[in-house]
Amino acid sequence: MLRLYTHAACLEHQPGPGHPESPSRLQAVLQALDQDRFAALDRVEAPRATLEQLSRVHAGAQIERVFAAAPQDGLTRLDADTAMSPGSLEAALRAAGAVCAAVDAALGGAAARAFCAVRPPGHHATRDAAMGFCLFNNVAAGAAQALAVHGLKRVAVVDFDVHHGNGTQDIFAREPRVLYVSSHQMPLYPGSGERSECGVGNIVNAPLAPGTGSGEFRAQWHEALLPRIAAFRPQLILVSAGFDAHRLDPLANLDLDAEDYAWLTRRLAELADAHAGGRLVSSLEGGYSLTALRASTAAHVGALMD
Numbered sequence: 001m002l003r004l005y006t007h008a009a010c011l012e013h014q015p016g017p018g019h020p021e022s023p024s025r026l027q028a029v030l031q032a033l034d035q036d037r038f039a040a041l042d043r044v045e046a047p048r049a050t051l052e053q054l055s056r057v058h059a060g061a062q063i064e065r066v067f068a069a070a071p072q073d074g075l076t077r078l079d080a081d082t083a084m085s086p087g088s089l090e091a092a093l094r095a096a097g098a099v100c101a102a103v104d105a106a107l108g109g110a111a112a113r114a115f116c117a118v119r120p121p122g123h124h125a126t127r128d129a130a131m132g133f134c135l136f137n138n139v140a141a142g143a144a145q146a147l148a149v150h151g152l153k154r155v156a157v158v159d160f161d162v163h164h165g166n167g168t169q170d171i172f173a174r175e176p177r178v179l180y181v182s183s184h185q186m187p188l189y190p191g192s193g194e195r196s197e198c199g200v201g202n203i204v205n206a207p208l209a210p211g212t213g214s215g216e217f218r219a220q221w222h223e224a225l226l227p228r229i230a231a232f233r234p235q236l237i238l239v240s241a242g243f244d245a246h247r248l249d250p251l252a253n254l255d256l257d258a259e260d261y262a263w264l265t266r267r268l269a270e271l272a273d274a275h276a277g278g279r280l281v282s283s284l285e286g287g288y289s290l291t292a293l294r295a296s297t298a299a300h301v302g303a304l305m306d
Helices: 023-032 051-055 060-069 088-108 138-148 166-172 214-232 258-275 290-305
Strands: 002-006 042-045 113-116 155-159 178-185 203-208 236-241 280-284
Touching (some): 002 088, 002 290, 023 290, 051 088, 051 138, 060 088, 088 236, 088 280, 113 290, 138 280, 155 166, 178 214, 214 258, 236 258, 258 280, 258 290, 280 290
Parallel strands (some): 002 042, 113 280, 155 236, 178 203
């Protein structure tokens, strides 16, 4: 059975009027998962991440900065794109906590697969900085939980968000127990993700030119990225599931559709079955067209359930 981790607090993060990372994104995701076909989802309330879980992937000073920036009212701006409202800290703790709890469930035998419908997203948050709409790095916290608590030796983080997950790469660039594999548009924010960025041999980037469609996207994954994951033989697969490479997304210029996400999700599930006892935890990252977000989430979660 697939678990769905979410929390009402994730709707209370308000980065400001007109901001693309709005609560309506999570509302759209939850609407998509309210269809009859998803009635079997095991719905679980996301816990808060602990300071110990956060400190494995973020510097203590950075955690303190985020906590100190949380306003009593109004907005506090951390950079040009990233702001906090009174509900933001609780939302960020629940978002990171969801992934850590899903990892515990997968590795403890309670539920091999999960989707975390949470916000704010996380993959741009580096060890030392909140940025790109992200406060804490949710998927990185989950990967560190697998290493530190469960003793795993091989964790694969797969990122198909249209923006490169510079934060995840920053955190694990010198950690050979973590393989980070990403496809993303280039040039585009945040400007990282060149093929030459390879960490200690554990970073695999596949930058895609604007206008890239389904054929080239699938070819890159089939020929370059999926084989690297298979060769790594991960004991757990974590997914940064951003749906902003969809052709309707207003912040990027790739031309994917929902079926591309279903196709890739099925391939990742096959790898999880082959190497990781089926264990796969996915967490929402970007996606800024509500229409595309609903369709893509349904395609991704449906493939995980299959």
